Amino acid sequence: MYNTCNLCPRECGADRINRMGYCRAPREIMIARAALHLYEEPVISGKNGSGTIFFCGCNLGCVFCQNGVISHDFAKVKTAARIISDDELISIILNLKAEGAHNINFVTPTHYADSIARVLKRIKAELRIPVIYNCGGYESIETLKMLEGLIDIYMPDFKYFSDELSKKYSFAPDYAERAAEALAEMYRQTGEAVIGEDGLMKKGILLRHLVLPGCRKDSALILEKIAETVPANKILISIMRQYTPDFAPESMKELRRRITSFEYDFVLSESEKYGFVGFSQDKDSAKTSYTPDFSLKTF
Numbered sequence: 001m002y003n004t005c006n007l008c009p010r011e012c013g014a015d016r017i018n019r020m021g022y023c024r025a026p027r028e029i030m031i032a033r034a035a036l037h038l039y040e041e042p043v044i045s046g047k048n049g050s051g052t053i054f055f056c057g058c059n060l061g062c063v064f065c066q067n068g069v070i071s072h073d074f075a076k077v078k079t080a081a082r083i084i085s086d087d088e089l090i091s092i093i094l095n096l097k098a099e100g101a102h103n104i105n106f107v108t109p110t111h112y113a114d115s116i117a118r119v120l121k122r123i124k125a126e127l128r129i130p131v132i133y134n135c136g137g138y139e140s141i142e143t144l145k146m147l148e149g150l151i152d153i154y155m156p157d158f159k160y161f162s163d164e165l166s167k168k169y170s171f172a173p174d175y176a177e178r179a180a181e182a183l184a185e186m187y188r189q190t191g192e193a194v195i196g197e198d199g200l201m202k203k204g205i206l207l208r209h210l211v212l213p214g215c216r217k218d219s220a221l222i223l224e225k226i227a228e229t230v231p232a233n234k235i236l237i238s239i240m241r242q243y244t245p246d247f248a249p250e251s252m253k254e255l256r257r258r259i260t261s262f263e264y265d266f267v268l269s270e271s272e273k274y275g276f277v278g279f280s281q282d283k284d285s286a287k288t289s290y291t292p293d294f295s296l297k298t299f
């Protein structure tokens with residue numbers, strides 16, 4: 001598949017053996033960090049933490065990305081990122097489980113989806129903790145179908161409704177259409193969100209929406225679109241306030257500020273209209289200190 005990669009809706013057809021596609025991912029699996037993470041939503045992090053594995057490259061490349069050093073710039077900036085084999089990925093997954101991870105959380109996995117499917121087919125039966133696909137929402141249906149039965153929890157973003165915004169900030173003018181189709185497919189696969197007696201999520205969808213400065217009306221349209229696509233009370237939704245302007249380009253003045261309480265509260269009240277349940281964030285979540293240190297050797 002990597003000879004002509006069409007894993008995501010960009011379908012750029014890159015021959016990843018010889019050159020990078022839009023996502024800048026090599027043919028082999030490349031990761032930057034594998035560690036227990038305590039700052040996901042409580043149903044994901046629990047007491048011990050989520051077993052996060054951060055992949056290099058990204059099929060969106062948002063201009064304000066807080067993980068830019070591993071999603072866009074891993075070839076230029078020195079991090080702990082390196083290429084690993086299938087066997088190494090399996091050891092990393094099993095080590096995270098042995099350390100007490102409540103789940104295995106693949107972060108930005110889209111452009112490695114067929115490698116992930118291949119690895120999960122080898123270990124899913126013995127894993128016995130949920131597997132999370134923590135993605136940007138810009139997903140292809142064919143790729144998601146390849147993952148059916150292997151992923152327990154989909155954790156997609158839904159970033160934009162406006163094609164103009166998605167083009168400007170993520171170079172993906174068809175984002176909303178693709179994200180809605182993907183969400184419907186994810187729901188078809190996992191069904192209703194299930195929380196166990198231990199308070200941890202076992203299956204379903206936890207959808208994330210990061211509120212951007214100046215975009216509260218777009219957020220409202222996103223929520224409406226989500227409610228049209230899946231039953232609002234059968235998924236969990238996380239309305240995120242953690243946008244930090246430090247990573248946005250100087251030239252995009254509108255992104256060089258934090259969101260206001262007025263903007264955030266507006267989006268929360270819109271979400272209540274549809275009966276969504278889930279999570280909100282405190283004002284102090286908008287800090288760069290919550291971004292993982294990708295220079296640390298963790299695997």
Ligand code: SF4
Pocket residue numbers: 005006007008009010011012013014016020021022023024025059110111
């Ligand atoms: S995953 Fe990467 S190489 Fe493959 S189609 Fe998408 S952007 Fe192109």
